[in-house]
Amino acid sequence: MTDELFETESSEADVAGAPRPQTLLLTFFGGYVLGRGVHVATASVLDVLGRVGVSEHATRSTLSRMARRGLLHRVRRGRQVYVGLTPRSREILHEGESRVWRIGAVNTHWDGTWTLLGFSLPESWQRQRHVLRSRLLWAGFGSLQGGLWIAPSTLEVAPLIEGLEAAGHVKVFQARALPPTDVDDLVHDAWDLDTLAARYAWFLERWDAAEPPNGLPDSLARQLLLQTEWLQLIRQDPRLPQQHLPQDWPAERAQKAFRALYADLEPAAKAIAAEMLDTIPDTEADADQP
Incomplete structure (x- = not known):
């Protein structure tokens, strides 16, 4: 991963803050471009990001910056510009996909x-x-x-x-660790568990509720923001051993809430994306495979 992305992740220490355009864009490309063998029209990307409150100027600037850094590939068809993934961005997105769907929020198989x-x-x-x-x-x-x-x-x-x-x-x-080391004390010394638990509590309060965040127009927007905020949260979590965490640790409950809500939103979000996204085939589609 590039230093720009390392620094973006570390600078977003407060998960309650609005995700940056690049973070939202990476979530979008991971969900609707990765593995699909397509480039997507810039106009479609502007529409999607606009649904979660990102201005056209901010989205265009971020797309240009990502292209300069080798994270996006741009092609022109007539008056329309389409953007697709590069080997560099595919690697980043496959890693994020694994972190969200294959690796649990808590380390339950630690060998010491x-x-x-x-x-x-x-x-x-x-x-x-x-x-x-x-x-x-x-x-x-x-x-x-x-x-x-x-x-x-x-x-x-x-x-x-x-x-x-x-x-x-x-x-x-x-x-x-060997005696007299107290591993519970070690964990509390090296990581701020109170802050991490508060972030999970904030996520649950925000999303595990009768009415998820207001101001989002449809299931595509809600799913995009949901997954972005979840990935932003778990990337700040070192996945500490379950036996050395407080008994009421909220990570697994938050993960269950995330996956359930994501699944609820998925059919409608896919239908909206299929209708609104203007795409063309990616001539390097085979490179999309992990």
Whole structure:
């Protein structure tokens, strides 16, 4: 994943804030372009984003920026411009798809292995430190003390430090906690569980209600915002081991609510999309497959 996306995820720390246009666009492309072998008309994208309150100017600017960064491919047919995915954006979207649908919100099969990562960077490397920390947070690491970070699983660290000068200053280990270490205390020290629980509570209050958020015109808009806010939330969740979480941990209840509401919205959302989206075949459709 690109540094721009790592920083976007980390900067959206407050899930209650309105999702950025790029986050909404990635959700849209993941749901209605990925794996379908199509490019979609810019006008259709403007219409979809407008339904969740994003201005035409903001959508156009974001599409242009994503194209410059190699996340979108643009083609012209007459007076209309169509946008499609690139190998780079497909990889990002497949990862997001896996996170939403294949990986549970809680780690129920933890084998007790921690990934430990330590680094010490020169004071002048502020930018490198910021990017590295953003990547570690995105990957589910928590800061234990000083330059020591931990994650509750076996993680492949190489992609996280790829392209960074800081890579030469990073040491990585796998380990298990031994007495007298109290793992419950360790988890509370490295992660802000109260804030994370509050985010899930906010999501449930917002979506698991008789009347979901007002101001959304149809099922397509509601589904788009629902999935975007859910992905934004779980990407801030390190998936901590279930046995070291509070008994009333709300993640699984929020996941159940998300999946149920998504399924309820799906038929109508698909029908609206089929009617309104102007698409053309993607000549590189085979590359859409994982």
